[in-house]
Amino acid sequence: MEIEAGAPGPSPTIEPGSIKERMVLIGEVQFAENGINGASMREIASKAGQRNHYAVQYHFGSREGLVRAIFDYRMKQMEPRREEMLRQAEQQNLLLDARALLDIVMLPQLDLEDIDGNHSYASFLSQYLLRSQSTEFGDFGSESPPHLQRVLDLLRERLFYLPTAVAQRRLVNGCLMFLNMLVSHRGSASTDDQEESFEHAVEDTMEMLVTSICMPLRTSRHLR
Missing domain, CATH: 1.10.10.60 (Homeodomain-like)
Structure with a gap:
């Protein structure tokens, strides 16, 4: 026991x-x-x-x-990469660009492979996020490091037209979609039996996230 x-x-x-x-x-x-x-x-x-x-x-x-x-x-391990990506986004005047901000949130996870080249952290984080019940935007159950927090603040500003709970739900669901893609590909190396390259899977997933997270909230009695 x-x-x-x-x-x-x-x-x-x-x-x-x-x-x-x-x-x-x-x-x-x-x-x-x-x-x-x-x-x-x-x-x-x-x-x-x-x-x-x-x-x-x-x-x-x-x-x-x-x-x-x-x-x-x-989270702390990804901070240097996020700091650099934030600096580049600021230089390019992209601090309110949804794709740039979501890239900063998601892409540093590509570097977190385990000793076998798999994305074990992606599987772990999926389970971690599914346990979260918070409706506060960017709340993942622990204090965010400063550069990640800045990105989340900018993303919330970009999603000003969404209620907080909706923005949080979309962010968590988007993270789960990205993590599922990482787990499915089991590492960044493309193999002959894969119909889709890892690079294409990442790009397509990011474009899908921008669309799904940023789409306007439909006003309908069915959504009440």
Whole structure:
């Protein structure tokens, strides 16, 4: 029987090469393969080289603490890329361009491949987002890093004509569509048995997201 603590506190600092980082990366893969609620904390500890079966609880407090740590770790990891993309968008006067903003939100995830070249984080994040019940725009259950938060603020400004709950629902659904594409392609390398290249799948998905997220809200009695 695994011991689970209560609600997680702030995510611990993850130093490169540390046992915490190893647990975060192994936990990401295990959550992706077995589900957030199905993955074994003991197996994560064992794969991280820890003899203590409760090493995850010791370092992160609980399963939820590890989940939050994975999310925060990856969000911080994508910050430099988002900062550069924001700078380029500002130089090109595209800070209110929907495609540019959605590119900044989505595309940095392309770099987050696991050791096997798969997008385990995409599978993990899909499960993470499906657990969210918030109707506040850009609320993903944890404080956003500054560059991501700026992009979300700009995107909300761009979607001024949508009610907050609608804008949030569309953003979450859009993220899930993008993540599903990453999981389906299992890495960025194209193979001979794929009818569509990875690059085309990314481009087509992004165009679909712009259309679906930014379309005006229809006024109809059926939508009340």
